[in-house]
Amino acid sequence: MNQHVKTSKLLVDFALGDLSPEAKIDIRAHLARCSRCADELKRLEALVAGTERIREFSVGPEAVEVAERTVLSAVKNQQVKEPTSGPIISPESIWRMTMSNRRMKLAGMAAIVIVVLGGVTFWPSDSPGNGQWWLGSPAVWGKEIIAEMERIETLVHREQAVFVGRYGDTHVSGNWSRVYEAADRSREDKYYENTDESTFGDNSPDSVLVEVTWKVPDGKDLKAYHVSHEHKCYTIETTEGGAYKRDPMKMLRWYVGLMDRADRVLDTKIFDGRECVGFEIDTSKYGSNPKGRTDRIWFDVETKLPVRIEKHGLPVTDSPGQTFTFIDDRFEYYAKIPVDKFVPKIPDGYINASTHEVRAAKDKQQKGDMPYADVPEGLRDEVAAALSHVVTATYRERFGFMRGERWLYSDGSKLYIAPQAWREDHYSGERVNKTDFFVTDKEDWGKTSFDFNDQKFKLTQTTVDFNDRNYRVVTHGSKSHPNNPMDRIIRIASMLNRADHFWDREMVNGVECFGFELSAKKYGSNPDTHKHRMWFDKLTKLPVKTEFAWVQSEGPRRKICEHFQWNPAFGVETFVPEIPEDFTVKDPN
Amino acid sequence: MLNTAVRILGDLDMAQDVHQEVFLAIWKRWHKYNGRTNWNAYLYRVTVRKAIELARQSRFEQSLPRQTGCIAGGQKVDGPLRTAELQARLAEHLARLPKRQAEVFVLSRIEGLDAGQIADVLDCSPKTVRVHLHRAVKRLARELGDYLSE
Numbered sequence: 001m002n003q004h005v006k007t008s009k010l011l012v013d014f015a016l017g018d019l020s021p022e023a024k025i026d027i028r029a030h031l032a033r034c035s036r037c038a039d040e041l042k043r044l045e046a047l048v049a050g051t052e053r054i055r056e057f058s059v060g061p062e063a064v065e066v067a068e069r070t071v072l073s074a075v076k077n078q079q080v081k082e083p084t085s086g087p088i089i090s091p092e093s094i095w096r097m098t099m100s101n102r103r104m105k106l107a108g109m110a111a112i113v114i115v116v117l118g119g120v121t122f123w124p125s126d127s128p129g130n131g132q133w134w135l136g137s138p139a140v141w142g143k144e145i146i147a148e149m150e151r152i153e154t155l156v157h158r159e160q161a162v163f164v165g166r167y168g169d170t171h172v173s174g175n176w177s178r179v180y181e182a183a184d185r186s187r188e189d190k191y192y193e194n195t196d197e198s199t200f201g202d203n204s205p206d207s208v209l210v211e212v213t214w215k216v217p218d219g220k221d222l223k224a225y226h227v228s229h230e231h232k233c234y235t236i237e238t239t240e241g242g243a244y245k246r247d248p249m250k251m252l253r254w255y256v257g258l259m260d261r262a263d264r265v266l267d268t269k270i271f272d273g274r275e276c277v278g279f280e281i282d283t284s285k286y287g288s289n290p291k292g293r294t295d296r297i298w299f300d301v302e303t304k305l306p307v308r309i310e311k312h313g314l315p316v317t318d319s320p321g322q323t324f325t326f327i328d329d330r331f332e333y334y335a336k337i338p339v340d341k342f343v344p345k346i347p348d349g350y351i352n353a354s355t356h357e358v359r360a361a362k363d364k365q366q367k368g369d370m371p372y373a374d375v376p377e378g379l380r381d382e383v384a385a386a387l388s389h390v391v392t393a394t395y396r397e398r399f400g401f402m403r404g405e406r407w408l409y410s411d412g413s414k415l416y417i418a419p420q421a422w423r424e425d426h427y428s429g430e431r432v433n434k435t436d437f438f439v440t441d442k443e444d445w446g447k448t449s450f451d452f453n454d455q456k457f458k459l460t461q462t463t464v465d466f467n468d469r470n471y472r473v474v475t476h477g478s479k480s481h482p483n484n485p486m487d488r489i490i491r492i493a494s495m496l497n498r499a500d501h502f503w504d505r506e507m508v509n510g511v512e513c514f515g516f517e518l519s520a521k522k523y524g525s526n527p528d529t530h531k532h533r534m535w536f537d538k539l540t541k542l543p544v545k546t547e548f549a550w551v552q553s554e555g556p557r558r559k560i561c562e563h564f565q566w567n568p569a570f571g572v573e574t575f576v577p578e579i580p581e582d583f584t585v586k587d588p589n
Numbered sequence: 590m591l592n593t594a595v596r597i598l599g600d601l602d603m604a605q606d607v608h609q610e611v612f613l614a615i616w617k618r619w620h621k622y623n624g625r626t627n628w629n630a631y632l633y634r635v636t637v638r639k640a641i642e643l644a645r646q647s648r649f650e651q652s653l654p655r656q657t658g659c660i661a662g663g664q665k666v667d668g669p670l671r672t673a674e675l676q677a678r679l680a681e682h683l684a685r686l687p688k689r690q691a692e693v694f695v696l697s698r699i700e701g702l703d704a705g706q707i708a709d710v711l712d713c714s715p716k717t718v719r720v721h722l723h724r725a726v727k728r729l730a731r732e733l734g735d736y737l738s739e
Contacts, residue, residue, distance in 0.1 A: 071609050
């Protein structure tokens with residue numbers, strides 16, 4: 001990148017005073033020679049100075065008085081029109097409370113409801129006129145609900161998962177279960193449905209029953225029968241002395257008991273045609289859960305019984321950056337479960353083997369022998385842990401092809417990676433001939449996957465072509481968008497345990513590394529000629545080089561990523577497309 | 590809130606409209622709020638958004654706005670007039686910016702919040718804030734270029 005383009009990017013930071021003294025010296029040196037940049041800086045600084053003058057501006061006391069009178073008058077008029085709206089306390093008393101609170105005054109926030117609600121989580125449960133029992137003390141309504149639950153002896157409910165991608169985009173799992181629970185036995189029916197993400201469930205004709213698990217007492221023992229209809233096999237396991245009187249409502253009662261520690265009450269929502277009120281709680285408040293994970297419990301406004309439990313932010317083992325939300329819903333209380341539901345049935349012809357064994361045998365039949373290397377125990381977890389601390393990265397990528405006996409490589413590209421944005425500079429020699437910027441827009445994203453609004457997801461790709469002197473902007477939605485390149489690197493690294501070959505020591509680009517090779521046929525239906533290799537720094541456990549090799553009709557090909565820098569600091573301008581003024585817009589189509 | 594609205598709009602009457610509208614909106618919906626709402630962030634956000642929305646809807650004339658009882662401390666004799674003119678022009682151009690860029694610009698350059706505070710108000714990351722600010726500043730400097738060069 002030449003000095004002019006580099007400087008132009010930093011001028012905003014210069015005007016805002018966000019550059020280091022050393023960087024400023026470089027800029028000043030350039031400005032002395034470049035009138036265009038000097039003029040641009042002058043305009044930026046004038047804007048900054050002007051806004052600082054505006055910031056000093058404040059209204060006088062008479063304007064405040066007028067504003068106060070106007071608001072009180074408007075609120076009183078509103079109360080006359082709609083007597084049941086608004087807080088119960090009179091506007092004047094609220095205003096006086098607010099204005100007497102110095103902190104509120106200084107903040108300039110005559111926040112009526114802040115003072116009224118400050119320190120008060122719920123209204124008294126006998127609060128008139130609103131029927132919103134959940135605003136009352138959980139000690140009162142919680143006891144009511146728990147007392148009701150103690151009469152419930154059978155329960156049927158549904159369990160399902162929703163995967164949440166790096167950007168908060170969601171993908172409903174095709175697997176879901178219906179669970180039947182009674183005092184001393186249970187059954188889980190696992191289904192698979194090819195969801196279109198708008199509908200899924202037990203009534204869908206596309207749901208296929210793939211597995212059933214019964215847990216039933218046999219004298220003092222507990223027997224678990226697991227039948228896989230997908231693989232036509234079964235296992236029976238016995239837990240000696242494991243039979244006991246279960247309590248189907250134990251978990252739900254426990255959740256209700258947590259409600260006095262809830263972080264907030266959520267707006268009501270409709271689930272399965274019923275209006276429900278939700279409570280949200282940080283899971284670090286119980287158990288040994290990490291901070292930042294959230295559970296939500298939804299109660300039927302009418303019956304007060306739980307309708308849905310969401311556990312957000314659960315990690316996906318092989319995909320750092322991805323989480324899933326576990327949902328437990330469609331509770332049927334006092335369910336009348338036919339007795340034969342709990343009678344295990346093993347179809348004729350099924351073999352006595354675990355699904356894992358049958359799957360492995362099928363894989364071997366279809367894909368042939370797949371060697372598994374001896375990988376040091378715990379190494380994969382160390383690699384995953386190292387990668388989980390990566391926030392930003394840069395690396396070089398190039399493609400290779402064979403000409404005769406030699407490998408020839410393209411000039412390739414340099415990638416800059418951040419969690420919500422990435423950029424690829426494509427090189428021709430030493431020169432960047434094209435740059436792709438990918439930036440996600442997180443406007444209005446909420447805290448959990450179910451606050452996420454697919455309609456508002458936006459990944460903007462801006463391609464600036466320096467050869468053709470044009471640029472193009474494409475907006476991708478949540479259903480189909482390019483993926484952050486780090487996702488692929490992390491995914492392959494997480495397959496270390498499945499390596500075909502592993503080696504403990506090899507010098508790569510001057511770094512002592514360990515490495516592995518993995519055939520792509522071990523995931524999906526890929527040919528054996530597709531192979532991954534990765535080398536990791538023995539010290540840091542972070543990738544030093546990756547290679548993907550495949551064969552095309554024209555011959556073997558390779559993609560190599562190397563010269564990684566982990567967690568470098570980027571200037572804010574790195575992912576901001578800088579488009580020269582004389583470039584034309586190219587139609588995205 | 591009143592000061593924020595006046596700084597954005599440069600017009601006290603319009604600012605008082607925003608101020609009243611924000612309070613009425615809270616009053617009508619207050620039963621939906623709970624004790625854990627971040628009121629500081631919420632009120633900032635609502636006030637800024639309503640002011641920018643009003644700027645979009647209004648037809649801004651180029652005449653200087655009327656300001657009653659205003660204080661403009663420490664400025665030269667023609668300072669208040671020039672500031673008021675900049676406010677009017679800025680409001681016009683803010684109304685044309687993408688919504689989020691306008692919000693970030695106001696909270697940063699006019700209200701003086703840092704990236705972390707703005708991220709808290711707008712419920713996004715500080716990095717997103719910096720990107721939006723960068724774009725807003727560049728665009729406004731370009732669009733107000735002739736005026737700023739005088």
